[in-house]
Amino acid sequence: xxxxxxxxxxxxxxxxxxxxxxxxxKAMADDEGIYFDRKINDRxxxxxxxxxxxxxxxxxxxxxxxxxxxxxAKKKNDIYVSLIQQLTEADILSGVMENLDALKQGGIKIAIxxxxxxxxxxxxxxxxxxxxDAVSDGNNITKSKPDPEVFVKAADMLGIPYGECxxxxxxxxxxxxxxxxxxxxxxxxxxCGADYHSPSLAELSLLDLLCDIR
Numbered sequence: 001x002x003x004x005x006x007x008x009x010x011x012x013x014x015x016x017x018x019x020x021x022x023x024x025x026k027a028m029a030d031d032e033g034i035y036f037d038r039k040i041n042d043r044x045x046x047x048x049x050x051x052x053x054x055x056x057x058x059x060x061x062x063x064x065x066x067x068x069x070x071x072x073a074k075k076k077n078d079i080y081v082s083l084i085q086q087l088t089e090a091d092i093l094s095g096v097m098e099n100l101d102a103l104k105q106g107g108i109k110i111a112i113x114x115x116x117x118x119x120x121x122x123x124x125x126x127x128x129x130x131x132x133d134a135v136s137d138g139n140n141i142t143k144s145k146p147d148p149e150v151f152v153k154a155a156d157m158l159g160i161p162y163g164e165c166x167x168x169x170x171x172x173x174x175x176x177x178x179x180x181x182x183x184x185x186x187x188x189x190x191x192c193g194a195d196y197h198s199p200s201l202a203e204l205s206l207l208d209l210l211c212d213i214r
Contacts, residue, residue: 002164014092111155
């Protein structure tokens with residue numbers, strides 16, 4: 001069996017907006033008098049906005065109504081969107097473009113599989129809005145990772161069987177989602193449980209790895 005498509009998570013794989021997320025959640029939490037730190041922020045990686053909010057509110061001293069939660073999620077996202085407007089092509093992580101170009105030249109389909117509803121904004125800011133063969137994100141899914149929906153939809157858009165797809169992730173929830181979809185998994189960074197692992201895309205030739213898998 002050969003890999004015919006690679007589906008990339010966006011944040012932490014293609015570009016890092018972790019600090020933007022942290023600053024936005026921190027600002028919202030501070031306004032509510034809720035303790036929030038980077039350790040809590042790490043639990044939010046690969047998780048949907050509303051599920052992330054529930055984690056943040058674990059330390060709240062009162063219960064929030066659904067209407068209040070919706071307002072808080074919007075407040076956080078408004079802050080986050082203002083921060084990511086500052087992203088440029090220079091924020092693309094090292095090794096990303098070299099690997100993407102090599103995959104394209106090798107005839108491998110490439111896609112984005114991200115739970116973020118801000119994926120189109122981020123891709124536009126870093127100059128990759130039309131670069132991928134398919135983009136599946138928080139705007140066309142109903143379940144966040146570790147549910148495999150976002151990767152399944154990306155594969156369906158590409159027309160590639162799930163077993164012939166590899167996902168590239170930096171979060172445990174994303175690796176779990178890829179495995180649930182029956183896809184080969186590659187972890188970059190500290191994510192656990194993947195079939196393959198690399199500290200970063202700068203230290204790996206994805207095309208060579210796919211050739212080895214064949």
